[in-house]
Amino acid sequence: MEDRGQYVRYQQDRAVLAAIGAHLDPQIGRLEVRLPRSVAEAAVGAWDREESGGVGKESREEYELREAAAELAFIGLAISSRGVWDAEGVVVDLDVVEIAAALRAAR
Secondary structure: OOOHHHHHHHHHHHHHHHHHHHHHOOOOOEEEEEEEHHHHHHHHHHHHOOOOOOOOOOOHHHHHHHHHHHHHHHHHHHHHHHOEEOOOEEEEEEEHHHHHHHHHHHO
């Protein structure tokens, strides 16, 4: 960023956003959601997948893709451990952080 003042304001804004999150966190836990079988099975597959090798130097885009993959795997873990399957898909209670990650990816 070229404007140092703008950078400092953004840091302050992030601190306020984090403070809001700290107040919301104890108020909001998990929400029950229904997912179609195809995406639920793909999420479980992401959790079950073995990743080889470590993480080397990566671009911002690569980092964001890896983080999204990790969020998908955590949703897969939730489905594996507490999902209730039926003929059409699965009902599972997801943490709001997992839901927010999926919503951000959809944008």
